[in-house]
Amino acid sequence: MIKPVRKAVLPVAGLGTRSLPATKVMPKEMLTVVDKPIVQFAVEEAQAAGIEEFIFVTSRGKNVLEDHFDYHGELYDNLRKRGKSGELAAARTAELATGTFCSVRQAEPLGLGHAIWCARMIIGQEPFAVMLPDELFLCRTPLLKQMLDAYKRLGGNLIAVREVPREMSARYGMVDTNGDDGAIASIRGLVEKPSPAESPSTLSIVGRYVLQPEVLHALDRWEAGRGGEIQLTDAVAKLVGKQPVHGMRFEGRRFDCGIKAEYVAANVAYALARDELSDDVRALVTDLLDTGEAVTPAPLAAAVGT
Numbered sequence: 097m098i099k100p101v102r103k104a105v106l107p108v109a110g111l112g113t114r115s116l117p118a119t120k121v122m123p124k125e126m127l128t129v130v131d132k133p134i135v136q137f138a139v140e141e142a143q144a145a146g147i148e149e150f151i152f153v154t155s156r157g158k159n160v161l162e163d164h165f166d167y168h169g170e171l172y173d174n175l176r177k178r179g180k181s182g183e184l185a186a187a188r189t190a191e192l193a194t195g196t197f198c199s200v201r202q203a204e205p206l207g208l209g210h211a212i213w214c215a216r217m218i219i220g221q222e223p224f225a226v227m228l229p230d231e232l233f234l235c236r237t238p239l240l241k242q243m244l245d246a247y248k249r250l251g252g253n254l255i256a257v258r259e260v261p262r263e264m265s266a267r268y269g270m271v272d273t274n275g276d277d278g279a280i281a282s283i284r285g286l287v288e289k290p291s292p293a294e295s296p297s298t299l300s301i302v303g304r305y306v307l308q309p310e311v312l313h314a315l316d317r318w319e320a321g322r323g324g325e326i327q328l329t330d331a332v333a334k335l336v337g338k339q340p341v342h343g344m345r346f347e348g349r350r351f352d353c354g355i356k357a358e359y360v361a362a363n364v365a366y367a368l369a370r371d372e373l374s375d376d377v378r379a380l381v382t383d384l385l386d387t388g389e390a391v392t393p394a395p396l397a398a399a400v401g402t
């Protein structure tokens with residue numbers, strides 16, 4: 097019997113060093129795309145897929161993220177008194193019902209695999225989803241829903257994958273396949289950030305997984321992999337041959353908000369997807385591109401005379 101997926105783990109304990117200075121105090125996952133923190137997109141994607149419980153793996157300084165999903169009586173009362181019903185509704189889109197979300201701490205950012213292992217007690221013996229909230233997927237059908245629909249047929253472990261140029265393999269987890277119908281690939285191996293010459297294919301792992309709880313045992317030994325980090329890719333690789341592991345190509349576009357250019361592109365793409373914003377944003381972006389007017393600001397140090 098294929099057990100349903102009710103829980104999603106969202107690791108948010110990283111340092112976000114590629115996004116500095118924005119992330120010096122503000123968690124990367126709380127940076128906004130248009131008017132929403134990026135982690136809220138992942139939560140909404142999970143809700144659309146029927147997820148009932150949310151587990152955030154957090155660290156020092158991430159309390160603002162938990163507060164974001166909490167009830168905020170003072171703000172709501174204020175908006176209610178002033179008749180700001182639209183604003184109240186907007187604020188409440190970011191609310192998760194009491195008892196449906198919790199957080200566990202990752203004491204040190206030892207890697208994605210370690211972050212997931214930190215949630216083991218709350219995951220228990222159930223299959224679960226892992227969502228890297230700094231990756232946004234603009235899809236007609238929310239990506240996790242696409243995956244859970246496929247999981248209902250396939251069971252086992254399912255990882256979202258997409259083609260990348262071979263020369264980019266060293267940035268991603270890459271998979272080795274032994275059967276591929278164009279949408280679903282049967283995976284016989286996974287390797288984290290291989291060189292282009294070593295990469296078994298051009299299919300890369302993206303930040304959405306459906307996993308069986310046995311993967312947590314593979315993480316028990318805290319074995320460090322590529323970059324000295326405890327890698328989720330290595331733990332899933334240990335399941336191959338014991339459980340089905342599939343890769344799923346998906347319909348939609350991915351934005352890695354940890355990369356500045358993609359974060360900027362995500363803002364434009366999500367604004368263009370909003371009826372009330374798209375005309376204005378299209379006009380502004382077109383004008384920028386047409387006129388080629390790029391104002392290069394003076395270096396800050398010179399401006400403040402240091």
Ligand code: UTP
Pocket residue numbers: 107108109110111112113114115124125153202204205206207208210211228229230354
């Ligand atoms: P990233 O590697 O993209 O995030 O991890 P990072 O480490 O915060 O960013 P950089 O590389 O320093 O810029 C993907 C997701 O996994 C979480 C991150 O918070 C992010 O949401 N993560 C990563 C953890 O929770 N713990 C870790 O040890 C590593």
